[in-house]
Amino acid sequence: MPTTELILGQTLCFTGDPFQDGPDAASHNRHGAVAVRDGKIIDVGDADTLRNGHPQAKVTDQGDALLMAGFVDSHVHYPQTGIIASWGKRLIDWLNSYTFPEETRFKDVDYATEIAEVYCDLALTNGTTTAASYCTIHPESVDAYFTAAQARGMRMLGGKTCMDRNAPDGLRDTARSAYDDSKALIDRWHGVDRLSYIITPRFAPTSSGEQLSALGALWSERPDCLMQTHLSEQHEEIAWVKDLFPHARDYLDVYEQHGLVGEGAVMGHAIHLTPREIDRMSDTGVRVGHCPTSNTFIGSGLCDVTGLHQRGIPVGLATDTGGGSSFSMLRTMASAYEVGQLRGTPLHPAQLLYLATVGSSKALGLQDKIGNLATGMEADLIALDLSSTPAIAQRSKRADDIWEAVFPTIMMGDDRAISGVWVNGRDMRGG
Incomplete structure (x- = not known):
């Protein structure tokens, strides 16, 4: 039987469209986890609940990093x-x-x-x-x-x-x-x-x-x-x-x-x-x-x-x-x-993350396969370090909610903020 990996961290997934439903379209769990097996996400939820449900799983603890779907680039040369x-x-x-x-x-x-x-x-x-x-x-x-x-x-x-x-x-x-x-x-x-x-x-x-x-x-x-x-x-x-x-x-x-x-x-x-x-x-x-x-x-x-x-x-x-x-x-x-600011329609962090994933x-017609953390989706996900540089860390520690915590990384982050990458369930940083 394939090994189950339990990845711990904050989790962010979308249950709706933040352009229509506002930030509540995103679900954030401060102590979350993602269970991955055979290239698929088999469970997403509370860390303690998933630990109990998958007692034999290999555990990868990403600490306070934000676990979310891998980014999807819709147009590149x-x-x-x-x-x-x-x-x-x-x-x-x-x-x-x-x-x-x-x-x-x-x-x-x-x-x-x-x-x-x-x-x-x-x-x-x-x-x-x-x-x-x-x-x-x-x-x-x-x-x-x-x-x-x-x-x-x-x-x-x-x-x-x-x-x-x-x-x-x-x-x-x-x-x-x-x-x-x-x-x-x-x-x-x-x-x-x-x-x-x-x-x-x-x-x-x-x-x-x-x-x-x-x-x-x-x-x-x-x-x-x-x-x-x-x-x-x-x-x-x-x-x-x-x-x-x-x-x-x-x-x-x-x-x-x-x-x-x-x-x-x-x-x-x-x-x-x-x-x-x-x-x-x-x-x-x-x-x-x-x-x-x-x-x-x-x-x-x-x-x-x-x-x-x-x-x-x-x-x-x-x-x-x-x-x-x-x-x-x-x-x-x-x-x-x-660009949104210049048009008079600034985008909320939930909308920005949604555009880059869901x-x-x-x-690309792949919403049933990638772009979100949900049971049955392919296990393409990343871990975002929300304190990847001193400038970002000093700002994010003042945050009152997940959006204040993640927005400095959106505005000032780069590849240093990517602390984990999984492709089809394979840890691309750890082999």
Whole structure:
């Protein structure tokens, strides 16, 4: 019989949506525990109760650390790991100056493997146990990414980025090869272990209508896959799309005309939306990956997270590495708070933690598997040290409740706050 591990600490789980129900949607236990066996959470509750219920369990005591679901990053570019924090460009210049030259290197299998390994390790160091990544046009970049994730037992999503125009030589495919390569990669990887393939046109400016239609056709054939792309990140980009697709009503309509709007569509950014686009997203089940560090770093704008939630549009949090300036979901939550402040809708700590866990799992259609501490969920969890630095410790010790205790870590924390990581029940710090 598999060994049961009992992990002790404070616990935080969600029984509702804090955007609708307020902080009471979160359940906090000051002396809690999580019981894990065979990769699954089998019990969550009071520490003494679980000790009595599992007397033979191996006990791991995390002290005052906060046990919660591992972070879920809903939009990332793992091939941009090496160019994160590059200076001073807006979106189109960023792609031409940094992204495209770097992505060209991924035709080298060894280089793709190296970066995939580095990215997965950095994600885990920062408490991210699941990510949805764009790869490059090279199928080998997908193989490298999924191989690295598989070796660590991670639940990861990704796809070959498809571009057949407005990209350099060596980074363009065709409508036919985009379809064929993506289909072959789906057959090779989708549903293997904890891996999921995502059909991935980069964005409308780098795909012809023919390519978008080919990928829309593939998605209709494989609706069990998600589809990810970018939407309304910067004003210059939106104007470019209008020039390239003059007969579309708006940016979202470009995708809709080619079969790329519906349940399972995950749109990165979604900042400058028209009322019609919001209506259609709400009606069709489109989800959003909110990328606040990227949106401020590249000067894109301020996403209306609260407004999207009010329309019933699922929103997950995302680092958007490397346009995003940090691998840390804590830093990303801090940025989401600041964006909310600038919009006049500051997010409560419960909402921030929800976006980074349950919210992202819903955006990726994985809410029945990851993103929360609950019986039957896969055992991807982290321990947060709420006193990881002297600055954080001196502030958190004044806290009157869990939200005052955790907020300094959200605003000032980094990888030092991640004191434990479990992936599918495996302790990634202890072996």
